[in-house]
Amino acid sequence: MHTAAGSQARLPIRSDMDLVWVRQHVRQAAAQIGFGLVDQTKLVTAASELARNTLIYGGGGTMETEPLTDGGARGLRLTFADEGPGIADLEQALSDGFTSGEGLGLGLGGARRLVHEFAIDSAPGAGTMVRVTSWVGRPPRPREES
């Protein structure tokens, strides 16, 4: 798997305004890579959820975008990282409806359903890293996987 040349980027997530940039950046990158409107919207929405978590629960951090090619397939990988308190119970955090704040508790689980690949790495005191990848033209993954 190679990283396509160019358009790799790293954006700060420190304020509400940064969330706007994150969404715009992901939408542009996704469109450039060739994602259709529905898939762009899914990826942007997943990014919006994860970036907001980075801001609210992680106390701020960054998003990295990386265009990918794998054989003929093209994809986009987004990595959200913060150095916040981390997540003690990942299964609970991923379950629909769980929130430790005032949200709907759909961000993590929903983001996972909106992308092809989803990885989360977190431990109490060690920050949180969420990495999602989607591929152009690939059908949504089966529901039971999530």
Added chain:
Amino acid sequence: MPEQAHGTAGSPTLEIRDFLRRRREQIAQRWADEPLFRAVFTVSRDEAVEAGKAVVDALAQVADAERVEDPDAAGFTAVREQLARMAAARSRAGLSSAQVSAELAALRPPVENLLLEDLPDAPAEQVRACAGTLGVLMGTLRVVVTQTALSEGQALIDRQRLQLLEVATPVIKLWDGVVAVPLIGTLDSARSQVVMETLLESIVEQQARFAILDITGVPTVDSLVAQHLMKTVAAARLMGAECIVSGIRPAIAQTMVHLGLDLGNVVTRASLADALGYVLHELGVGIVTPGAKGAVTR
């Protein structure tokens, strides 16, 4: 304040401090003739000289604290606002930030010339050290102005954004007892709050029974946006109005399903026109389509 022309045994930084205090008047006089001061203080030259003196004092204080490289040095506090106003006046006059920066840079040579006048017999080493320190200090002054101008710019953007919040949420009366808000752009928390308040106010004012929230212009509906929408719907209900959400585009509808978002028992319609049709039907209003044979109730 030392009265001798030069040559105390201090460090270059303290030399510069003494030089600035000693030459305060002359520096300010020369600055008053530079474009930056001349263009800002057009009414009287004395004003320009006074402003120049304030900047010299600030620089001397910063040198005194030996913080010549620190744009956050306390000495700058007193002149920060004045400098910001000067920079702002120049950009209003149409100068780019690079041009403003060049005008600031032009303040250095006159000071440097005065410094060299004061050190005619000093060893080359000392002259170089003093000129170097002065250069650093003047560079820091430029950083201070740039920083301040930037934060001024940010404040301006914030103000404009607030104004946009207000103008971007018009509540439109569509029919007796029917109001609509076309939502456009990012529905962040601040915006949502304004939307909700404006809508509730007009529900009361118009004694509206129906309120249509049209989200055609909202690019992303994530869980926070959905939460805000549902809160607004619930609040409107408490005021006795039923909400209809219209303009959910197909891509957004699909995404909402994957996300697990469910607007519950909120009535949704594809377009604002469909929503109005639904409302009129609920109100028992018949619509006569011109050219059609009779009244059509949608």
